[in-house]
Amino acid sequence: MYFSCIPEIFSIKLKADKIKRRFLDEIREKYADFIIEKPPTGAGIAHIKFEVSRGGSVATGKSGKHGNKHFVFSRRDVDFLFDISKLTGVCRISENIYSFDSFMRLLWSVMLVRTQGMLLHSAALTMGGYAYLFVGPSGAGKSTVVKNSLAGNFGVISDELVPVFIRDKKLLTSRSPFWGELEPVKNTSGACFEVKKIFFLSGHSEALSVRRVFQDDAVGSLLKNLFWVFECPALSENILGLAGWIYEKALCKKIFFRKDFIPTEEFLNL
Amino acid sequence: MRIIKGVAHRKIDGRVYVVDSKNSSLHSLNETGSYIWERLAAGSDEKKIAASIASRYDIPEADAVKDVSDFIKKLKAKNLVEP
Numbered sequence: 001m002y003f004s005c006i007p008e009i010f011s012i013k014l015k016a017d018k019i020k021r022r023f024l025d026e027i028r029e030k031y032a033d034f035i036i037e038k039p040p041t042g043a044g045i046a047h048i049k050f051e052v053s054r055g056g057s058v059a060t061g062k063s064g065k066h067g068n069k070h071f072v073f074s075r076r077d078v079d080f081l082f083d084i085s086k087l088t089g090v091c092r093i094s095e096n097i098y099s100f101d102s103f104m105r106l107l108w109s110v111m112l113v114r115t116q117g118m119l120l121h122s123a124a125l126t127m128g129g130y131a132y133l134f135v136g137p138s139g140a141g142k143s144t145v146v147k148n149s150l151a152g153n154f155g156v157i158s159d160e161l162v163p164v165f166i167r168d169k170k171l172l173t174s175r176s177p178f179w180g181e182l183e184p185v186k187n188t189s190g191a192c193f194e195v196k197k198i199f200f201l202s203g204h205s206e207a208l209s210v211r212r213v214f215q216d217d218a219v220g221s222l223l224k225n226l227f228w229v230f231e232c233p234a235l236s237e238n239i240l241g242l243a244g245w246i247y248e249k250a251l252c253k254k255i256f257f258r259k260d261f262i263p264t265e266e267f268l269n270l
Numbered sequence: 271m272r273i274i275k276g277v278a279h280r281k282i283d284g285r286v287y288v289v290d291s292k293n294s295s296l297h298s299l300n301e302t303g304s305y306i307w308e309r310l311a312a313g314s315d316e317k318k319i320a321a322s323i324a325s326r327y328d329i330p331e332a333d334a335v336k337d338v339s340d341f342i343k344k345l346k347a348k349n350l351v352e353p
Contacts, residue, residue, distance in 0.1 A: 216298045219287055223296050236278035236289045244282030 001027070004036045006174050007190055009165055010111040011040035016050045023052065026097050031104075031177055033187055044087070046111055051092045058092045071110050071232060078102050084114055084232070105178060108163065109227045113235045116242055117165030119227040122198075124157035124173055125149055125263060131157060131173045131193035132268050133164070134255075135225050136201030141257070143181040145201070148262045156185045157193070161227060164195060164246075171195040171246060197268065198252045200225075205256040210270065213254050218247040271342055271351050273311055281308070288350060297348065302327075306341055310351065316342060 001024070003012040016024065028035055058079045071082040071089075077099040082089035089107075093099040109119040122135040123142035134145045146159040157173060160180030164173050173195050175187040200213065200221045213221070222243040246252065273279075279288045286304035288297040299307055302323070309319045316338055324334035345351040 215283055215285065219282060219298070220296055223289070223294075228294065231276060231291045233276055233278040233291050236291045237280055240278060240280035240282070240287050240289060244280060244287070248283060 002036045002039055003031060003034045004040055004190065005034060005108060005111070006163055006165070006192075007042075008167055008172075008192065009115055009117060009163075010044035010046060011036075011042075012046045012048060012107065013039060014048050014050045016052075019050070019052050020095070023095055023097075027100055030097055030101070033175065033184075034177055044111065044115065046082075046107060047088045048082075048107070049090045051090075052095045053092060054095050058094060071106075071235075073106055078106070080106055082107070082110060084110065084235075087111075101178070105161070105227055108178075110235070112163055112165055113228070113238050115165065116238065117163060118222075118239060118242055119178075120162055120164055120222070121160070121225040121227065122162050123159045124162040124176075125268075126155035126157060126193050127153065127265060127268065129193060130196040132263070133162065133173070133195055133198045134201055135198055135221065137225060138180075140201040141204070141259070142201065144259060145257075145261065145263060146182060148260065152262065152264070154263070156182075157187075158184075166242065166245065167192070171249065171251065195251060198246065199255040200252065201257070202254045203256050204259060206258065207256075208258065208261055208267075209256045211254040211256075213247075213252040215247055217254070218252045219243045221252070222246060271310060271316060271346075271353055272313075274350060274352050277350050279307065279311065290348070290350060295348075297350070302337070303341060306338060307345075310342075 001014045001016060005011055057076045069083060069085050071084055073080045077094035080091045080103055091103050093103055112118055120135060121137055122133045123146045125132050134142055136142055143159040146156055158176040158179055159182045161178035162173050162176045164171055172192040174192045276291045277288060278291060279286055286299045286307045306319055320334040320338040321331060323338060324331040342351060
């Protein structure tokens with residue numbers, strides 16, 4: 001099974017062994033926008049040997065034995081070992097789509113971080129070829145912002161988790177298979193959008209207010225809200241570098257908003 | 271004293287940020303802390319760092335020795351450096 005994730009950054013070749021057709025169909029349905037028929041070509045292809053367990057824990061308990069070359073993740077339903085330099089790995093999961101989704105989040109995250117990117121807990125709206133991110137943890141209001149914006153003329157990338165990465169000195173984002181409360185919006189285009197602003201969802205208030213973000217706040221908020229489970233110093237340095245780059249580009253603002261806040265084009269371009 | 275394996279750092283706009291990869295904790299260091307950290311990362315010892323701080327900030331060496339020692343104690347308490 002082949003996935004074209006972010007064509008500029010990475011794709012996945014999944015070699016699946018002894019997987020029930022019904023489970024494969026479930027994966028195909030959930031990741032329909034990302035699955036391709038022909039093998040991907042070019043750089044950044046992750047080769048994963050993939051197995052499924054139909055009972056008991058798959059954990060090998062190797063989590064924590066990380067270095068700069070390997071990423072290891074092990075919990076009851078997902079066991080994943082990935083060689084960061086060779087881009088090869090082995091994954092064993094319990095037979096359910098949520099475990100597969102967890103594995104995909106891990107893989108997306110590690111593939112992004114190794115190439116000046118990150119997977120950010122953020123909603124993302126698009127307008128006029130640009131993207132606007134609303135970053136915050138669960139409960140901060142990401143889905144609310146997206147729901148409120150649906151009446152407007154926005155495209156939606158996700159209400160939960162979006163990839164961001166640098167290309168040609170620009171911060172870009174693209175479609176995401178990871179959604180929260182909302183039904184995924186179909187998007188097969190694979191287009192990238194330049195991120196024009198990043199709003200940190202900082203709490204509710206009676207009146208809408210947008211504030212400047214200072215350096216510590218910006219770096220801290222980005223790190224707090226990224227999907228990141230690596231105990232790998234080299235990847236951590238990549239993340240710090242990207243957070244600093246984003247701060248220096250002055251893309252970040254803090255936003256306090258009412259629950260009925262509707263983003264408008266004027267607001268986004270303030 | 272040396273930086274513990276697994277601790278990553280980056281200088282951003284003049285300030286050093288340190289991440290302990292084991293627990294994902296982020297530490298932001300002030301100007302002097304950033305200077306001391308960079309010297310530690312370059313392999314300097316406590317004595318040499320204190321001497322360079324004294325000359326850089328024009329303060330008595332005894333004060334610099336105490337400041338550097340206090341700062342390194344804090345780093346040790348946070349498991350960021352080890353002897």
